[in-house]
Amino acid sequence: SDIGRLTIHCADQPGIVAAVAGFLAEHRANIVELGQFSTDSEAGEFFQRTVFHREGLAQVLAELDRDFAEQVGKRFDMTYTFTSAATPKRVTIMVSKYDHCLLELLWRNKRGDLDMNITQVISNHPDLEADVASFGIPFIHIPISKATKAEAEAQQLELLQGKADLVVMARYMQILSAEFLNSVGCPVINIHHSFLPAFAGAGPYLKAKERGVKLIGATAHYATANLDEGPIIEQDVVRVSHRESVAELERRGAEVERSVLARAVQWHCEDRVMTFGNSTTIL
Amino acid sequence: SDIGRLTIHCADQPGIVAAVAGFLAEHRANIVELGQFSTDSEAGEFFQRTVFHREGLAQVLAELDRDFAEQVGKRFDMTYTFTSAATPKRVTIMVSKYDHCLLELLWRNKRGDLDMNITQVISNHPDLEADVASFGIPFIHIPISKATKAEAEAQQLELLQGKADLVVMARYMQILSAEFLNSVGCPVINIHHSFLPAFAGAGPYLKAKERGVKLIGATAHYATANLDEGPIIEQDVVRVSHRESVAELERRGAEVERSVLARAVQWHCEDRVMTFGNSTTIL
Amino acid sequence: SDIGRLTIHCADQPGIVAAVAGFLAEHRANIVELGQFSTDSEAGEFFQRTVFHREGLAQVLAELDRDFAEQVGKRFDMTYTFTSAATPKRVTIMVSKYDHCLLELLWRNKRGDLDMNITQVISNHPDLEADVASFGIPFIHIPISKATKAEAEAQQLELLQGKADLVVMARYMQILSAEFLNSVGCPVINIHHSFLPAFAGAGPYLKAKERGVKLIGATAHYATANLDEGPIIEQDVVRVSHRESVAELERRGAEVERSVLARAVQWHCEDRVMTFGNSTTIL
Amino acid sequence: SDIGRLTIHCADQPGIVAAVAGFLAEHRANIVELGQFSTDSEAGEFFQRTVFHREGLAQVLAELDRDFAEQVGKRFDMTYTFTSAATPKRVTIMVSKYDHCLLELLWRNKRGDLDMNITQVISNHPDLEADVASFGIPFIHIPISKATKAEAEAQQLELLQGKADLVVMARYMQILSAEFLNSVGCPVINIHHSFLPAFAGAGPYLKAKERGVKLIGATAHYATANLDEGPIIEQDVVRVSHRESVAELERRGAEVERSVLARAVQWHCEDRVMTFGNSTTIL
Structure with a gap:
């Protein structure tokens, strides 16, 4: 201590x-x-x-x-x-419907493998409420539509007051506005479901299948106003072949996503990651 | 037999x-x-x-x-x-100045690990003549400039007559023309020094350094008229960090390139690779 | 269907x-x-x-x-x-106090990634009851001591009647007797927390630390009367260095254990694994 | 400089x-x-x-x-x-008939990837003389039989005078005596063709095949009087399946051996490896 x-x-x-x-x-x-x-x-x-x-x-x-x-x-x-080291970072997790990255973080935290203070989970969908509740962590549902996006982000920013040294987007399927990122006041880590810069944007597993790649991957990076362009913290890949369907690629990708995100969050929480320009030094 | x-x-x-x-x-x-x-x-x-x-x-x-x-x-x-299986494929290797992919193929072939009949090595530079000669394989130097490209390719095509069931571009730093590819009459395997589709084109290691990626890779694919777009046969990556200079990335990349190319050539020579559309099935 | x-x-x-x-x-x-x-x-x-x-x-x-x-x-x-394929295998999971392998199987099954019918979880400790209950799966606590082992195994065998095409030992910290294995009437898959045959037996992470190895691993195998000697289904490793403590090796090992066990169980449930002598063919 | x-x-x-x-x-x-x-x-x-x-x-x-x-x-x-850093270490390589580890070191050194001063290659067989000569490095053949072992080692020690800050056993198939190791006066690196401590001793690929393992590996370590027990510098593995014959395992193993040995030698030559007790710290 x-x-x-x-x-x-x-x-x-x-x-x-x-x-x-x-x-x-x-x-x-x-x-x-x-x-x-x-x-x-x-x-x-x-x-x-x-x-x-x-x-x-x-x-x-x-x-x-x-x-x-x-x-x-x-x-x-x-x-x-x-x-x-005695004061773990306060972390707010943002999520949509996919549960694999969220559960990996909650579970590693619960068993003492990932030292952080998860203050709340914010989601634009109600689906994962029970899962989060079972860990004794507050779950806040803020629906988002095109019309309500600005208002929803304002609500999110209010919730973050005093509750976040770090925001983690654990497959949060909304693009954060530049205004949000300017106001958030702490780093934001995102997990992208591809080996960036390959297959940036939506639908990476379909693109990977169509291109016939032999490895698929995931990338954890700091979120910046330029989508998919922020400093990379961690990446990993897994071998695939012609046999896997797009659905199977998604399943295997999900496994890579959760371990890559967990490592990135852990390194950040241990003050190991320093950014300069668009790249990271991890000590 | x-x-x-x-x-x-x-x-x-x-x-x-x-x-x-x-x-x-x-x-x-x-x-x-x-x-x-x-x-x-x-x-x-x-x-x-x-x-x-x-x-x-x-x-x-x-x-x-x-x-x-x-x-x-x-x-x-x-x-x-x-x-x-008793009739190994006739293979012509095309190369420029980098020796690592060429030597890997020559050496695996010599020790009996990669069954093929290397009929000749064609290069646009004289540098690797002695290396190739030490394996007892003919080395033909055909210089290429913008002005002489068409003529040089015609010479290459003539040399390939009866000498190639497969052409391997082992870091051959020239773009083959669509005419050449249409006339060559056999598959052409290329090794690209990046994990395609990331960092397609020239200078991938510099781009990888600038983007701060945590893995670099190599891709062996069939050459088609659309550069870097042909069906992928094999890919692999190696972990890197902020510590590696661009020169060091090139060194580590070279190691991946030679094993990826060797595997792709071996699978092709064993009739394992079938293409359909823009992807490969490897059986 | x-x-x-x-x-x-x-x-x-x-x-x-x-x-x-x-x-x-x-x-x-x-x-x-x-x-x-x-x-x-x-x-x-x-x-x-x-x-x-x-x-x-x-x-x-x-x-x-x-x-x-x-x-x-x-x-x-x-x-x-x-x-x-429409009739998933009935699977009984046996577990002690470690939750990571159990939760990985329950969670993959729940999200539809691992097709099996988990009929019950049997444990010699009550600790994981709530976790299992949250998945809606029966949890049966059968304490075991030296004195009661034979009786406890008899109880287990009774519970398995009609409930198991496969038994999975998900870090079940008891040695199954030869009598149990002879009577169980279905395959038993075990996860060993080392890269067998290195560090067979107890305390593999401590042994790995003392030996200064640079990789640690896990092995999923069929249980036989000869402990740690049954046919291997799957293995994997993760890179470590001098920096990791024994506790940290255990944490990293746990991650390998759960993915190795999940793959082995999946392949078995898809009828991919055939044994002959002491080795497996996976098709 | x-x-x-x-x-x-x-x-x-x-x-x-x-x-x-x-x-x-x-x-x-x-x-x-x-x-x-x-x-x-x-x-x-x-x-x-x-x-x-x-x-x-x-x-x-x-x-x-x-x-x-x-x-x-x-x-x-x-x-x-x-x-x-301007004074590269003087290195003597000892070898028998297998060429893959030797050639990897010679070739990396020649192309400037592995900074060391290879002063000589000593072998108990004449087979690799021409290969070594083509790199312009002295090759000394000292045959060894049971009867002549003590004499041969004395000859080797004499040759090492002033010619070695490091000795590398690049698949040298003789056991160095405790007397030799006591007198050599510099570190000795050995490459063992298995993932130690699994399959220590002779015939590891056959043992691996019989045990049905799913990964095979190699280990570079400092040689000590206790065979296969010295401090480990580097290890790596490659995935295999039921399909590979023992000969094919040897081929794949050879690829791992050469990259593992090359990394270990490079780290040693850059003064990165420190030993304490039976393990290494690599900085």
């Missing part, structure tokens, strides 16, 4: 690791795990994720943050965050 | 398997291996590959073929081929 | 395929899918699985079976079975 | 990262890449690999090493090494 995480991003330059490690040592924080990446040996971007142990972390976290800004952050013009 | 293969394609209809198996039994050909696929349980396409043992096959192959046409082929309006 | 399956095993000999296909054609059964395998081109074992369509199958299934015995089965000294 | 690598191993304790990073910063060495791992958050083992850029590295490497010992190494009781 005294485990903290520090993530850093800045322009690469000499002395960063020494300054950060020196700061932590002086503040009696012992490094437990350190991941680092530079995009280039000269003039690139610098990323670091440090997990540390500090006696009585809860009491000093705010102070650490303030001191770090003054003693290290400003000097290197850093973007950084301090978090405590 | 008395092993034969019969491949069949026709509209699905009752009684095909019985008719074919009956024909073979009457002609003293014992079925060793049988693969069958129907695209649909009603009114689909029917594909079958049968490997059989027939004493003295070489003497009776032509007769089998003729009898089959009369007794079975016409009745079901079949496309079919009889081949003898 | 008129889809039937015929599985065959006998000594390889000329004319089998023709005889079987001829029989089906005469009985107006159209072959939809045919898988065949011979262990050797001479004097091996012959296996065949044929899926066929026959108008009014339910009415003629018994007759087909009887006719086949007389007209084909005896002649080739075959072991064979006719089944109707 | 001014890239250096520092690898460290010691008991975990506060302040290591800060001390090392501080040392490098003071000595004008800029960290390019940093990998770190602790076996436990308290009282575990600490491993770190740091890649750095230092102007004029060749001139100061010895001085860095000396200063580090005094200023950091002694304080934390470290095992550490400084190496220059």
